[in-house]
Amino acid sequence: MRDLSSTLFAKREGSRDHHVLMTWLILTGVILFGFVVAWELGFIGIIIEADRSRISALIFVIYICFSGHCFWLVLGLSTEWNMLRRGRTMIVENDENLVLSDADEVIVGGAKLPPGVMTDHIRNLIVKAVRHEEPRLDQTLLIQNLAERLRHKQNIGWFASDALIKLGLLGTIIGFILMLGPVATIEEFDVEHLKRALTAMTGGMAVALFTTLTGLIGSTLLKLQYQIIDKATVSLVDEITETTEVHVVSVLERVNAGI
Numbered sequence: 001m002r003d004l005s006s007t008l009f010a011k012r013e014g015s016r017d018h019h020v021l022m023t024w025l026i027l028t029g030v031i032l033f034g035f036v037v038a039w040e041l042g043f044i045g046i047i048i049e050a051d052r053s054r055i056s057a058l059i060f061v062i063y064i065c066f067s068g069h070c071f072w073l074v075l076g077l078s079t080e081w082n083m084l085r086r087g088r089t090m091i092v093e094n095d096e097n098l099v100l101s102d103a104d105e106v107i108v109g110g111a112k113l114p115p116g117v118m119t120d121h122i123r124n125l126i127v128k129a130v131r132h133e134e135p136r137l138d139q140t141l142l143i144q145n146l147a148e149r150l151r152h153k154q155n156i157g158w159f160a161s162d163a164l165i166k167l168g169l170l171g172t173i174i175g176f177i178l179m180l181g182p183v184a185t186i187e188e189f190d191v192e193h194l195k196r197a198l199t200a201m202t203g204g205m206a207v208a209l210f211t212t213l214t215g216l217i218g219s220t221l222l223k224l225q226y227q228i229i230d231k232a233t234v235s236l237v238d239e240i241t242e243t244t245e246v247h248v249v250s251v252l253e254r255v256n257a258g259i
Contacts, residue, residue: 020232021078024070024225031221047214050206052178055171056214059164063218066160070225073153077232083116084239091122091247099126118240121146122248129252137249139241147237154226154233161222168215175208 038044047056087108094109106113106122113119121142129137179202 018078018081020081020228021074023228023232024074027224027228028067047210050203051171051210051214052203053171053174053207053211055167055174055207055211059167059211059214059218062160062164062167063222066157066222067225069157070222070229073157073229074232076153077229077236080116080118080236081232083114084118084236084243087113087116087118088239088243091243117146117150117236118243121240122244125244125248125252137253139244139249143237143241146240147233150233150237151230154229157222157226157229161219161226164215164219164222166215168212168219171211171215172208175204175206175211177204178207179204 035044051057090108090111090113099107101107101112104123106119106126113122121139124142125137125139128142
């Protein structure tokens with residue numbers, strides 16, 4: 001049984017080392033390529049010049065800042081996946097020799113588990129098993145708390161992606177105000193007055209449309225990045241749950257039962 005379990009886990013070794021980072025880099029590369037193409041075709045310049053409200057520029061700055069936040073989260077998740085892979089290999093091979101040292105370090109087979117969220121979770125499981133001494137060790141609440149802590153870092157990103165849509169809608173309102181304002185100033189219906197009014201109305205319409213477009217695109221692309229992070233977080237929690245349920249909880253329950 002141990003050989004079968006080791007084989008099943010070994011098949012997944014290396015497949016998730018940097019998959020989060022690589023997926024994010026591919027998406028970011030495609031986005032950068034699209035931006036360069038839009039810049040070369042003059043679309044970016046048109047938006048910047050036509051948007052008198054400067055909301056499109058603000059949306060762009062917010063998008064850049066939170067893309068950096070995504071990169072920071074992605075690096076953290078990639079590190080956690082690597083620590084998970086190393087720790088899982090050690091646990092699968094030495095799950096009967098799982099102890100907590102005096103320095104609060106998780107020792108497996110005489111070696112210290114690499115730092116990470118899985119190691120912290122296993123430490124909590126060992127402490128819970130020792131203090132409660134119950135034959136049945138339930139890790140549901142600990143897993144839920146782990147998932148919440150990992151997802152908590154993403155909350156500000158989801159808020160920012162929604163804020164980009166709101167900024168786009170704000171630009172739409174400002175654009176319509178700018179568009180309808182010149183109508184009230186028309187005193188004579190001659191060609192020159194109408195021409196100036198139509199020119200001003202066109203500028204207001206440009207603000208409304210470009211800010212809406214920028215907000216929708218920025219929000220969608222930012223949500224794609226956080227969706228990658230959220231999916232990787234769920235997979236990480238699932239892997240930790242599977243590893244600990246099979247190779248940690250079962251061992252601790254046998255120890256508590258005196259088997």
